Amino acid sequence: MMIRKLIGAGVLTALLALPWATAAQTSTQPLAPTSTTHPAPAPAGIINLDAVTVSGPQPGPGLWRISKGEHDLWILGVLSPLPEAMTWNADSVVDLVGQSQEVLWRPHFVVDADVGFFRKLSLGYGMLKAEKNPDGAKLADVLSPELYARWTAAKQRYLPRDRGIERKRPMVAAQELFTAAIREAGLGPAKIVNPPIRAVIQAQSIKESIPKVTVKIDDPAAAIKDVRRMSLNDSACLEATLDAIDRLLPRMITNANGWATGDLKQISFDQLGRRNNTCADVFSNAEFSRKWGIPDIRASIRDEWLRMAEASLATNATTFAVLPLEDLMAPDGYVARLRALGYEIDAP
Numbered sequence: 001m002m003i004r005k006l007i008g009a010g011v012l013t014a015l016l017a018l019p020w021a022t023a024a025q026t027s028t029q030p031l032a033p034t035s036t037t038h039p040a041p042a043p044a045g046i047i048n049l050d051a052v053t054v055s056g057p058q059p060g061p062g063l064w065r066i067s068k069g070e071h072d073l074w075i076l077g078v079l080s081p082l083p084e085a086m087t088w089n090a091d092s093v094v095d096l097v098g099q100s101q102e103v104l105w106r107p108h109f110v111v112d113a114d115v116g117f118f119r120k121l122s123l124g125y126g127m128l129k130a131e132k133n134p135d136g137a138k139l140a141d142v143l144s145p146e147l148y149a150r151w152t153a154a155k156q157r158y159l160p161r162d163r164g165i166e167r168k169r170p171m172v173a174a175q176e177l178f179t180a181a182i183r184e185a186g187l188g189p190a191k192i193v194n195p196p197i198r199a200v201i202q203a204q205s206i207k208e209s210i211p212k213v214t215v216k217i218d219d220p221a222a223a224i225k226d227v228r229r230m231s232l233n234d235s236a237c238l239e240a241t242l243d244a245i246d247r248l249l250p251r252m253i254t255n256a257n258g259w260a261t262g263d264l265k266q267i268s269f270d271q272l273g274r275r276n277n278t279c280a281d282v283f284s285n286a287e288f289s290r291k292w293g294i295p296d297i298r299a300s301i302r303d304e305w306l307r308m309a310e311a312s313l314a315t316n317a318t319t320f321a322v323l324p325l326e327d328l329m330a331p332d333g334y335v336a337r338l339r340a341l342g343y344e345i346d347a348p
Helices: 010-020 091-098 117-130 145-158 170-184 194-204 220-229 235-247 249-261 272-284 287-292 297-315 325-329 334-340
Strands: 035-037 051-053 056-058 064-068 071-078 086-088 102-104 108-112 207-209 212-216 318-324 344-346
Touching: 051 249, 064 297, 064 334, 071 297, 071 325, 091 194, 091 318, 102 297, 108 297, 145 170, 145 235, 170 235, 170 249, 194 318, 212 297, 235 249, 235 272, 297 318, 297 334, 318 325, 325 334, 334 344
Parallel strands: 056 086, 071 318, 102 207, 102 318, 108 212
Antiparallel strands: 035 051, 064 071, 064 344
C-alpha cells in the first residue's frame, strides 16, 4: 500500500506495512513463456532482464485442506506480484466458497486514532510531510556515496521522471522503486484474487471475518511529528531493495509463473526474508514502536489468525481462507502451526 494514499494516523499503518512486498532468490529459470517483453538497455550495475511471464487464462494454485473430524478449512495461498497479463480460472474456488459457511480473510494490522474528519484532513497533511526526510534533506544527503550511486542508476531506469522522490525517506523511495521495477518485469499487484470470492460472498450472504490486530494511538498528531523528526536507519531497507531488484527479479517471475500455472514446486522464498525483515526492522525495533505501543506485528497477526481459524474450524463444516503463500509455506508458518496443534493437513 502506498503511503501517500492514506490519510490521518494511517501513516503509521502504511510505514509499518511497507516490507510485505515480495522478493526472493535467483536459482531457477522462468517457465516457458507465452509472452515476452524486452526492457530498455539498463545502466551500468543493473541487470538487464528479459521479463518472461505467463499470460491468458491460468488455473492458479491448489488449496491446503486443514481437517478435524468432519470440519474442513480450505486455504488459498495468494502471491504478489503476479503476471499482469494473466487471467485466473477461479471456478473451483468459487464453487468451494459457495459451499462454505465462512470466509476468513488474511489478517491485518490496524492503527486506530480517535479523531474527527477535519482533524484527519490536517493529519493527512502531516502524513505527506512524514514521508519526507527530516529537515528537508535529500537522498544524496542521507545515503552513502556508494549507495546513492546505485540508487541513481536504478532511478534513471525505473523512475526517470520522478524528481520529487529525491526528498523522500529511503524506505519510501525503496517501495516506489520496487513497484516500478516489478511492473517493468511484467508483474503487478494481485488484484485478480478477491473479486470472484467477494462476488460469491455477496450473492449468498456468506459470513466473512477479518482477523485484526488494532493498536490505539491516543495522540496521532504527536505520533506523526515523531515520524517526521526521527532519523531512521532505513538506508538498509533501500539497499536491500536494490539488491532484490538487481539480483532477484528472475526468481520473482518464476514464483509468479508457478502460482499462475499451479506449479508450487517452482516457488521458493529462501531469500525473501532479507528485504522484508530489513525494512520491517526500521520501525519494529525502534524507540518509536516502544513509545507508541506498537507490538511485534508478525507474531500478533499470526496469533490472531490462528485463534479465529480454530474457532471457525470448531463451528463450521466448511471454512474458506485466504493467506499469503509465503506464510503458508514457511517452516514456522500457518500450516506448520496448525499441524503442531494436531490438525490433519492435506497439501496441494
